[in-house]
Amino acid sequence: MKRNFMVLAALAALALGSTGCDKLKARDNLKRGVQAFTNAKYPEAVAYFQKAVQLDPSFTTTHTYLAIAYMSQYIPGAESQENVRMAENAFNEFQEVLRLDPKDENATAYIAKLYFDQKKMDQAMELQKGDRHQSEEQGSVLHDGSDRLVQLADTGSRSAQQNGHESRRSRSPQG
8 A cells, every 4th residue: 555655746746747747848939949939930939839738738939829820820811721821720720829818919919910911801800809808807908019929920921922922822732
């Protein structure tokens, strides 16, 4: 009996230790992803953020950054399968952020922007209306232009349009 307890205690300590280690590894991957994103290496950033999500799936920041990295590769109006997949991946990650934190206004604003960029105006307006109402109740302004994440996504989208569009076109079998 005492031996079983010792084995269980050792296993529990190992599990706790690996959880902490995974969180550290997730933060390291997050940091590397931010560096790649800052250097406009969006596919590399996605890989780091995906690894961070795998290591710590409950950390909303990793889902947010992954979604932004996908969104930064999305080119509004381009209908290639790869481009549509980027928008879907961004949408799914923002939905995961909202599952983890239903009050995350940035995720809702990004989903509205995705809808707007995809010409889904009814859905975009519905989300924005809800955001403004919720934002006014909390005494903050959601769409004030100083939001760092929106700036990152907008900068990334422009950069992807300028830099990634040609390389994506050359990689795409549809041309």
